[in-house]
Amino acid sequence: MIRIDGQDRTVLAWIPARGGSKGLPRKALLDLCGRPVLAYTIEAALAAPGMDRVLVNTDDEEIRALALALGAEVPFLRPAHLAQDDSGLEGALDYQWAWLKQHEDFAPDIHVGMSPTHPYRLPGSLAEALQLAAADELVVNVRSVAPTRLDPANCWQRGAEGLRRFLPADAAGGLGGVLQNLFAFNVVLECRRHLFYSERHRRPLPLVLSPLEGLDLDEPQDLDLARLALAGQRPSAARACGAEAQGCLVVLGKAFPAPQGPGPHLLRHPDFPAIGEAEVAAFALELARSERVLVSGCRIQEDAHPYRLFRQAEDGRLDYLLDVPQEIRGARQRYPELLRFVPGLVGLPEGLPLGVLDHPEDFTLFELPRERLLDAGDPLERLELPGQR
Numbered sequence: 001m002i003r004i005d006g007q008d009r010t011v012l013a014w015i016p017a018r019g020g021s022k023g024l025p026r027k028a029l030l031d032l033c034g035r036p037v038l039a040y041t042i043e044a045a046l047a048a049p050g051m052d053r054v055l056v057n058t059d060d061e062e063i064r065a066l067a068l069a070l071g072a073e074v075p076f077l078r079p080a081h082l083a084q085d086d087s088g089l090e091g092a093l094d095y096q097w098a099w100l101k102q103h104e105d106f107a108p109d110i111h112v113g114m115s116p117t118h119p120y121r122l123p124g125s126l127a128e129a130l131q132l133a134a135a136d137e138l139v140v141n142v143r144s145v146a147p148t149r150l151d152p153a154n155c156w157q158r159g160a161e162g163l164r165r166f167l168p169a170d171a172a173g174g175l176g177g178v179l180q181n182l183f184a185f186n187v188v189l190e191c192r193r194h195l196f197y198s199e200r201h202r203r204p205l206p207l208v209l210s211p212l213e214g215l216d217l218d219e220p221q222d223l224d225l226a227r228l229a230l231a232g233q234r235p236s237a238a239r240a241c242g243a244e245a246q247g248c249l250v251v252l253g254k255a256f257p258a259p260q261g262p263g264p265h266l267l268r269h270p271d272f273p274a275i276g277e278a279e280v281a282a283f284a285l286e287l288a289r290s291e292r293v294l295v296s297g298c299r300i301q302e303d304a305h306p307y308r309l310f311r312q313a314e315d316g317r318l319d320y321l322l323d324v325p326q327e328i329r330g331a332r333q334r335y336p337e338l339l340r341f342v343p344g345l346v347g348l349p350e351g352l353p354l355g356v357l358d359h360p361e362d363f364t365l366f367e368l369p370r371e372r373l374l375d376a377g378d379p380l381e382r383l384e385l386p387g388q389r
Helices: 037-047 061-069 089-104 125-135 190-197 220-230 277-289 354-358
Strands: 002-004 007-009 011-016 053-057 110-113 141-147 155-159 162-165 178-189 205-208 248-251 254-257 265-268 294-299 309-312 318-320 338-348 364-367
Touching (some): 002 125, 011 037, 011 089, 037 061, 053 061, 053 089, 110 125, 110 190, 125 141, 125 178, 125 205, 178 190, 248 354, 265 277, 277 294, 338 354, 338 364
Parallel strands (some): 011 110, 141 205
Antiparallel strands (some): 002 007, 141 178, 155 162, 155 338, 178 309, 248 254
């Protein structure tokens, strides 16, 4: 229990772990540096001060056996129809609430959702979130967030008439300031349910996590990255872009030496060491035929659901970046034609002024494989670069 609003409150951590995951089959059971993936989240929940119960919500007997061995509770198995690829967490949570009420007459004062797909949590992060909630009697929700690694202003969709922004320009709001919702933990204070009906007070309060804590196991490459990080290869801090340096030209967040003369100019950024001479030569050939700014880019492999994106308001709480319809909130969304400009290579045709580099809607995409555009200045992408660890 923890003391909130002058009373002792029960705290339940619940961990959803279905057996039929697709991107990483059976990922809750996979080995991650000598321990199952699920172990990291169970151990983090058990270590949180004041935690009364840690419950794993699963449909799978093998996951149930592992969870029990790790010290968690698994009082029920979720029905199969609530553990499909398109099943939302809301259904699993509703079933859990109903089961606990019917069979135990129990409802926690505070429940904390924790996804096992976020294996790394710094010691004390969850305790800090609970302290944030306790410190303000008008808080009903504290969410873990991290600065998004995919600037939404830099995400585009390919259509019949060329590229168009994935999000409206005014919603994206330029570089920086956008936070991505994580499910490392989501603290909900049921004991303050009366505040749920307030448009103002039900808005979440954020706890901003480190890039490493933002690791989300979804695809095989995510597991490889987590193994590197958890084995002791800690991401170094991202290098400053150097925009303050005199004479620098900033394109999509990367600083280049300002070109001189009328052009054409081919700018190559040192933060992308996987770009080779063959890519540069092909880019130069395309630039010679182009009448618009040419910028390297790649397809986005990550889940880019706009419902996961927030901006922190002046009062410290979170507002959704976009108003996403309720019927698709929380549902897995895929955008196969989603791309992003990655300024490893930037080409300015002859005669164009430098000012056009401020308008990415006028750029032409030179598509390269993602592995060629890994950014050594990004603390996580750097781990994927051979020889850069």
